[in-house]
Amino acid sequence: MAELVQEYLDQIRAEHLGNTGGALADYIPELARVDPSALGLSLSLADGYIYESGDFTTEFTIQSVSKPFTYALALDRIGQQAVDAKIGVEPSGEAFNEISVDKATDRPKNPMINAGAIAAVSLIPGTSADDRFAQLHEFYSAFAGRRLGVDHDVYASEKATGSRNRAIAYMLQSFGVLDGDPEEILDVYFRQCAIKVTSTDLARMAATLARGGVEPRSGRRVTSAAVVQRTLSVMVTCGMYDAAGDWVSAVGMPAKSGVGGGITAVLPGQLGIGVYSPLLDDKGHSVRGVEVCRSMSASLGLHFLSVTRESRSTIRAAYDARPGVRVYELHGDLLFAGTEQVLRNIEREYDDFDVAILEVSRVDDIDATARRMLAGMREFLNVAGREGLLVDPDDTLRVAGVPNSTARVFGTLDDALLAAESAVAARRNSDG
Structure with a gap:
């Protein structure tokens, strides 16, 4: 990414x-x-x-x-x-x-x-x-x-x-x-x-x-x-x-x-x-x-x-919630440098998951550049043979005028995990 x-x-x-x-x-x-x-x-x-x-x-x-x-x-x-x-x-x-x-x-x-x-x-x-x-x-x-x-x-x-x-x-x-x-x-x-x-x-x-x-x-x-x-x-x-x-x-x-x-x-x-x-x-x-x-x-x-609050922009937690499912919880303010680091971390860990869930419900503020960058996450994951889901109950990442930029968006982490389990199972059935 x-x-x-x-x-x-x-x-x-x-x-x-x-x-x-x-x-x-x-x-x-x-x-x-x-x-x-x-x-x-x-x-x-x-x-x-x-x-x-x-x-x-x-x-x-x-x-x-x-x-x-x-x-x-x-x-x-x-x-x-x-x-x-x-x-x-x-x-x-x-x-x-x-x-x-x-x-x-x-x-x-x-x-x-x-x-x-x-x-x-x-x-x-x-x-x-x-x-x-x-x-x-x-x-x-x-x-x-x-x-x-x-x-x-x-x-x-x-x-x-x-x-x-x-x-x-x-x-x-x-x-x-x-x-x-x-x-x-x-x-x-x-x-x-x-x-x-x-x-x-x-x-x-x-x-x-x-x-x-x-x-x-x-x-x-x-x-x-x-x-x-x-x-x-x-x-x-x-x-x-x-x-x-x-x-x-x-x-x-x-x-x-x-x-x-x-x-x-x-x-x-x-x-x-x-x-x-x-x-x-x-x-x-x-x-x-x-x-x-x-x-x-x-x-x-x-x-x-x-960018006075950029130091608060970080990955709050990253963990494997299910086999093949990795969750990235973000918080604080998302601007260019913080978003670049988030996407690069996800890219480095491609081999460790089938589905990545980006959880942004704790994000305080986000600028237009960060929105555009995160909106492209799912496309890049798909090219790499992975799936990307988003937990965004407040539509924080919605990009006006960008079709499907908020595709596969969920209101809660539990709902995203259920969808992720199904995606992992479907992928592994197709592989097997």
Whole structure:
């Protein structure tokens, strides 16, 4: 039944594939050579399960999507108080590469703009540029769950054309924000931006943030929950630069974009998203990436202000009520992430039952996406040679305009069990 979610992602990608608006980031010569048609989309659930669509294996440079992870590393290494002394957390309302600091404090306004990101690099304790970069590289790789590569051509290209970032670094030094050699700090910054990722890497890195700093597949804690909380807070308000307000209103997830075409977005406690499409708008965000995230948020109900009770959405109980009959009792609020997990659990256990009964009488609330996903459960079970019954006395799962979406619905679990026993007997008689 994971095919239901896969169909959603493929459909969303297809809807935006024809959008050719925007332009490549030609101020970094190497970035102007990438394929402008690429569009990769990946979604990682909090348990590490991945959905992928399109050009999800295409590697590109992380660019400014690196900034929240460098900020997190600085917090992890020297603590929030020391970081706050050098970098603010207020939205700038300016472009990402603006040559400016806070007028009252002489600090960068936040760690998501270039000035703040360069300052964050300087806060990582290290004996050399190589030492600092090695820490960054290891930290990013731990979030992604694999060793990430570096695009040395892009690094060289950025270093050769990075005059604006040099101006920012020397300005910060003049204000006492940078204690080290600006050229050494910039070298690390250019290298961090040239780390190679895929949309799936970004989804996994986001899922590690969603899990409070624990990489889902390995269970390894990469950083503390307190560091993640501060990092996500700044991503909400500053991650999309001077388009942050529009992003939060329309998409509603902490996020970060990069001029390499990547966007990563986090739904805390639930999932991470990675998108790659290199054509950029005038604010430096991926045109199709932004639109894809808007569609995913709307279609799957991912806005973080609409999912405050998702932690209550769970399988209350799963048990074998009769030979060949498995019951799944649900309760709480059913939204996308919880419903996906329910369907995937049922799919994993195909071999353990002839009939599955979904009992939803204790469900408090359910959104349209979850209804559509659960409405397709019986069809997928039938294809697999199984039967699906529903205990739904209040018509919670009825989908308007969808024929037979509530077929085989019962008012009580006892009535569903009687029907299930008959279905099991009929199936076994036909087999025998």
